[in-house]
Amino acid sequence: MQNIKRTNFSENIMQAIFFLSAFISVLAVLAICLFLFMRGIPAIAEIGFMDFIFNEKWGPTNTPASYGILSMIVGSIYVTAGAIVIGVPIGLMCAIFLAEFCPDNVYKFVKPAVNLLAGIPSIIYGFFGMEVVVPFVRENMGGNGYSIMSASLILGIMILPTIISISESSIRAVPDNYAEGSYGLGATKEETVFKVVLPAAKSGVLTSIILGIGRAVGETMAVVMVAGNAVMPLDKIELFKPIRTLTTNIVTEMSYASGLHESALISTGVVLFVFIIILNASLSLIKSKAQRN
């Protein structure tokens, strides 16, 4: 009897420990929000919300100092859009290849290759970009090579594994009878894949694109090494000219920033964080919609 009581006791204790461990994730998210906002919001208030978000002049060491991050918001949007333009078509086609066309003996090599691509550290991508992509852009497309184009190319490569793996599994999850129905009507394999299977997998593909956007927006080290990091006035932003994004703004200046300058960099992180939260929210929206269907 005593024995049973004791096991009940340890059962309850451990269950509490399991729950507390699980709750640590919630605490971590709350702490990240709290401390980022605690440091970031007052700075935004001091600079003025409109002046922070919608001003293109960033000159923290000027007198009077100005802290506008519009140029970097636009920069982040440009490089992310570029990454999507480059990475999504290639990634999606590669996913279709893996799920529908790839012979088993080729799959054995391609699938691990995609996994390896996902495992390569961003610093390697950045260094590769600096050594290969930047000179390539400089010699073939003009400018000094450190540009939106280089950043987009590198980010496009970096989001490939995300796009490929998630799209592939969603294509594989389409029930076989969809394809069988299409074959029965006389469609070719390619027509079936592109017109029947792919549309049926669209919520998974959309998920992969949003995750890819998240990765591209948040990427720091690879971008800082290829983008040139100059703050450009909005009307001077060009594909083959340098650019500064939200993430690279933080990493290039944090080491010597202090006071309001440092807080403004943290506020840049807050803007980035809010952006990611919005992306996450749209993801769960897609998920719940897909579940309802």
Added chain:
Amino acid sequence: MDRSMNNLNKRKAKAMMLKAFVWLCGILTVGILIYILLFILLRGIPNINLKFLFGEYNSETLSAFSSIVATVQMIVLSLLISVPIGVFCAIYLAEYAKRGNKAVKAIRLAVDTLAGIPSIVYGLFGMIFFVNILGFRTSVLSGIFTISIMILPVIISSSEEAIKQVPDTYREGSLGLGATRLRTVFHIVLPSAMPGILSGVILAIGRIVGETAALIFTSGTNVLKNPSLNLFASQRTLSVHMYMLASEGLPHSRNMAFATGSILIIAVFIVNYATTKLAGRIGRLSND
């Protein structure tokens, strides 16, 4: 009849083109990977020497020794923090949580959110919280805590996945023999889920090895002459070492950046190989 033949030929031509395009993208993806790997390895491996791997750091050797030791230290200690928390969280989610429970919803949302936060934001948080507010300064310790939060979602999701794949008959057998729920979890479910949990741990190791942005402002970019296990010293990890060498822009440091990159790639190779091996074992388990 003629027209429909024509139409069919057109469709076939289009199909061939699509097929070729799909193959091309597959080949392109693999080609990019091979190009990156060879580019770094071919220039890096010739530059790896004993002084670089195990020597004292100075402007001539640019040794990675202390960074390697700091990286290993960071891996071990952050796993010590994250693995128990992550696995317990997975046990709660997979074995104990009731469906539709509000706390469970919040926990899942939190795990998803943590997985999506960019590493630079983790770096900022670590700088504000661990470095400044808790007063750990820019140190390996601050880096470890920051990284521990970052790898939590990786460990949680792979552990939960692995635990869920353990067949219910295992649990029923154990419970039927009179074992308590807790005993069943620790003696039956966890051992069966171990390959999946381990593959999550290895994935996490990969993330720690490759992390840069979250560490620059937490454990810092400082490099010590000789390796030290002092948790309160600011030390760079291998990836940060590579970043510092690459951004110096001198020919010698550039060569050594290639060498560091090669070590990183070899580490990633090992991590990937181990994960695939373990994943294969999970496959076999569920086929039994």
